[in-house]
Amino acid sequence: MAVATSTYVxxxxxxxxxxxxxxxxxxxxxxxxxxxxxxxVLNALDHIPEKVR
Known part of the structure; x- marks a missing residue:
């Protein structure tokens, strides 16, 4: 019996x-x-208000 393993990302x-x-x-x-x-880059994008994005 093979057991599949997966890594959470x-x-x-x-x-x-x-x-x-x-x-x-x-x-x-x-x-x-x-x-x-x-x-x-993601930190900057996350701090842009939703209305502006």
Whole structure:
């Protein structure tokens, strides 16, 4: 009997990964720098009022 295992990834971590991927695909920064920048980008976006977004 095979047991499937899965790893939980939060929605926030998925968003960070998505932004980091976009940054690495469209610039010459490395993955670590892209992930760090993605956290800052998402923090800024999360603080924009819903009406403005």
């Amino acid at each position: 939060s929605l926030y971590d998925q968003r960070v990964a998505l932004v980091a991927h976009a940054l690495t695909q469209n610039s010459k920064i490395d993955e670590k720098a892209a992930t760090d920048l993605a956290v800052h």
